[in-house]
Amino acid sequence: MAALSQSHHLHSNCFSRLPTPKSKPLRLSSTRVRMSLQETGPSLAVVGVTGAVGQEFLSVLSDRDFPFRSIKLLASKRSAGKSVSFQNHSFTVEELTADSFNGIDIALFSAGGSISKEFGPIAVEKGAIVVDNSSAFRMVEGVPLVIPEVNPDAMEGIKVGMGRGALIANPNCSTIICLMAATPLHRHAKVKRMVVSTYQAASGAGAAAMHELELQTREVLEGKPPTCNIFKQQYAFNLFSHNAPVLENGYNEEEMKMVKETRKIWNDMDVKVTATCIRVPVMRAHAESVNLQFEKPLDEDTAREILKNAPGIVVIDDRSSNHFPTPLEVSNKDGVAVGRIRRDLSQDGNHGLDIFVCGDQVRKGAALNAVQIAEMLL
Ligand SMILES: NC(=O)c1ccc[n+]([C@@H]2O[C@H](COP(=O)([O-])OP(=O)(O)OC[C@H]3O[C@@H](n4cnc5c(N)ncnc54)[C@H](OP(=O)(O)O)[C@@H]3O)[C@@H](O)[C@H]2O)c1
Structure with missing residues (x-):
């Protein structure tokens, strides 16, 4: 749904490309919204949600019907308060802070290397499994660098519910x-x-x-x-x-x-x-x-x-x-x-x-x- 087409403006139009909410807008402020039909999945955070990759995250999560019980949409202070439609609900983007990861199971990061370096370890410390799109941790020993069709074994044993956070890197595009x-x-x-x-x-x-x-x-x-x-x-x-x-x-x-x-x-x-x-x-x-x-x-x-x-x-x-x-x-x-x-x-x-x-x-x-x-x- 949030896909960027070959001819679209991006920054100015990235929200308008999302479908208009059909139901009453659901507001997200400092707490996460619970999506009623998916109460058993993990709690998610999307870091850099207003960017090219962040918007695509929403599209892919929707397309693949990824199960989650809650989702938090994070970006910089500049975007805090903006509204994003996702799965027929309107969410308010929150500013990324050290407190953003309380209770988060999986954090999808795409806000650049310096943000990943600063907030990735904080999220892991709080027990989240971070999947990072930046180059910050790719070559760090012990951090799995994974293409699921190619080397899924590299992340063997890392699961939600294992009782600790972890970091997995997405390779360069x-x-x-x-x-x-x-x-x-x-x-x-x-x-x-x-x-x-x-x-x-x-x-x-x-x-x-x-x-x-x-x-x-x-x-x-x-x-x-x-x-x-x-x-x-x-x-x-x-x-x-x-x-x-x-x-x-x-x-x-x-x-x-x-x-x-x-x-x-x-x-x-x-x-x-x-x-x-x-x-x-x-x-x-x-x-x-x-x-x-x-x-x-x-x-x-x-x-x-x-x-x-x-x-x-x-x-x-x-x-x-x-x-x-x-x-x-x-x-x-x-x-x-x-x-x-x-x-x-x-x-x-x-x-x-x-x-x-x-x-x-x-x-x-x-x-x-x-x-x-x-x-x-x-
Ligand atoms: N584009 C690709 O094809 C691609 C492929 C693989 C990996 N990546 C990696 O993914 C990351 C994002 O790329 P992108 O292309 O999506 O970039 P982008 O379109 O420029 O988006 C950057 C995102 O980071 C957020 N951000 C910037 N400063 C922030 C801060 N201080 N705190 C919180 N959020 C902040 C931005 O939020 P605001 O809107 O609030 O500024 C925006 O949501 C980069 O590390 C890039 O190397 C990109």
Whole structure:
């Protein structure tokens, strides 16, 4: 329900995109509202509910009929008091404070790394299981970094009701989308080396970036200078190297996330990964070109069959009509699409494949993956 479409304004419109409440508005102030029909589920908190991922959390919780007995919607002081419709009720957004987590079982965080670093440990201390979308804890030893279709074992034993809090990290969105497709092939033939080139959408940089792309597009078409608040350069009708900070080794942080997180998720410190991450003026959903080198041979027909049977994967690979995955086709969808499945001619025998992958990174790359993790906590 709260899905962000390719053409929507974000910050200004994110509440109006939710359905109008059909029943009398239910107000949430300092206490949590009890949803009458779901009295046995966990108590939830959504941190960063006004953002791109936060809005998608509400949509995914609804779509998957996630059971909960209460829900608390949290954001910054700026949003406190605003009204959000969710499941035909109107909720009031509360300011995130240290007291926000009293009595919370599961806290879904998507308010940026510094907020996670400050409030994640507080929530855990109060007994909540935190599923964090930021990069704050991903590489911390002992913190499971989980894609449910790939490495559910990493969070084994962590359950609501176990008597203590815990932290689980959601991987980087590009990493999730890449590994959804690469892992079934890796299980079959073991990936030795992976070369990834990304084409990343505005939504990956949050609600304000989506708004800026839309605004700039209008401005450029009207012959006006583009407003550059979120990105330092013109985004509409352009593309550029990912805006993450560039490190001493020449890679940017987004690229190094792909390298490090893949090793942790696959529990394989030897896999060689390199990435080039690019922002493209697409509103929503990332695309990635992935080149794989295998230890064992894997021909393209077998690879196609493996992918067709892989959970969460949709194969779109129609050579005769030149129809392959696009960001538009996967927007607001759960599945990650894979196509352009072909033998890499530059590698000997059947030891190399090229694939092209598209996935909605606000959904499978963030909110959906986190809610799937939350489902495994029940
Ligand atoms: N966008 C994606 O595709 C994606 C994918 C994977 C992971 N992530 C991660 O998810 C997080 C959120 O991303 P986003 O794209 O949803 O960003 P966003 O659209 O900019 O939303 C940020 C959210 O954080 C809240 N926030 C900011 N400062 C706060 C504070 N001091 N206290 C409480 N809440 C505060 C904002 O509330 P206000 O509205 O009140 O400012 C808003 O709800 C980031 O860590 C990002 O790296 C994003």
